[in-house]
Amino acid sequence: MSDVYEAELVVERRESAAEGVLALTLRHPLGEPLPAWEPGAHVDVVLGPGLERQYSLCGDPADRGAWRIxxxxxxxxxxxxxxxxxxxRQGDKVGVRGPRNHFALRPAPRYRxxxxxxxxxxxxxxxxAAEAAGADWSLLYGGRTRASMAFTGELAAYGDRVTVAPQDEVGLLDLGSVLDALPGDALVYCCGPGPLLDAVEERCPAGALRVERFRAKEGPVGADGxxxxxxxxxxRAFTVAPGVSxxxxxxxxxVEVLYSCTEGTCGTCETDVLDGTPEHRDSVLSAEEREAGETMMICVSRCRGKKLVLDL
Incomplete structure (x- = not known):
């Protein structure tokens, strides 16, 4: 964990990205380059004691001088x-750790x-990234109102590849228009509120879908023994009692380890599993990663058997 980048960055710019959405541009106070990142990455932002949140990087990965959230x-x-x-405020410093990426863009000829x-x-x-790669892609983007939807001005540059669909104008997103005729070689990337992700998961082939959740997915869990x-x-070895993570x-x-959300959504506490079978309760790992059982989010996940050996 010692190689995780941590720094205090300066808020260079504050700007309204939409009604109720504030965009911040962060830079190193000495102008040092920031770590490289790829689309889908997020950072932990430390706002104060006990106040730490995760925000996706939404700027240009090629710009090593600034991060935008x-x-x-x-x-x-x-x-x-x-x-x-x-x-x-502009000019303030905030603690930042990361970036990490559990929502990476995989190579594909087509994206939805x-x-x-x-x-x-x-x-x-x-x-x-999809545009630069020459991929066939489209975006279906929904929100409560047009005024509340961030970055629509930037998206306008992509023309009719982007469909902006405010709920107060057109109702719920027409997922069928995207998913019912999904090409077999297309990947679907979805991020947003839980009900949207649940609806997409119900209609999309599991192998084609990648999602990122801001809140833990509700569902049945196993025994808490x-x-x-x-x-x-x-x-060191110890017993994890019922009700204790x-x-x-x-x-x-x-043993000190990095952690943040304690809800299984941010991926900060991901730990390698050397032996044993985890019972995954996170909202980060893909079905394939869960089946492999090579890592687990120790803030929420438990053990299917009697023992786990962790790389800590």
Whole structure:
């Protein structure tokens, strides 16, 4: 974990990207280049003690001098977005860690992008990458109102490849127009609110779909029994009791690990599994990654058997 980039970056610019959406451009205070990233990546932004959030990078990956993020103000949220909108000013410094990417754009001849609301942020650089690669692509982009939909001005440059569909004008997104005649060699990338992602998952072939969730997916989980955990690198072993997360048990054993959301959505606590079978409860890993069982999100996932050996 020591090679994870951490720095305090300066808020160079604050600008309204849409009604209720604030875009921030971040730079290193000494002008140093920032780590390279690819479309789909996000960073952890440390806003204060106990106040850390994940935001997708939505600028130009070729620009090593600046990172752009966009923050939707959520009145019913946990306080992170309100802090950004009300407290973070131009010239302020914010702690940043990352980037990491669990939503990477895989090579394909055709892409169908579907975004809802602030879910446009990880998709935006994907469009530029697909365009540069000469791929056949289209975007279906929905939101509550046209005024609330971020970056529509930038998207206009792509012409009719982009369909902007505000709900108050056209109703719910017409997913059938994208998915019912999906070419066999196309990949679908979708980001947005949970109900949209659930609807896309129901209609899209699993192997063709990649999603990113901002909140944990609800669903049935297995038994919450106890199991053993061995930490291969630190030589410690302990029992994880019912109702206690692996993350909390690891930290109680005196081993510090990176973590953030504690909900299985950000991927910060992803840990290699050396032995045993994880019971995955995250909203990050793909079906293929879950089946392989090589990593797990220790903030929410547990063990299907009696013991896990982790690379910690």
């Amino acid at each position: 966009a923050v939707l103000r959520e009145p019913a949220g946990r306080g992170g977005s309100a802090h950004v909108h009300e407290q973070v 992008f579907i975004a809802g609301g602030i879910g446009i942020t990880p998709v935006l650089p994907m469009l530029a 106890e199991f053993e955990v061995e930490l291969a690198r630190s030589g 692996v993350l909390d048990a690891v930290r109680a054993a005196g």
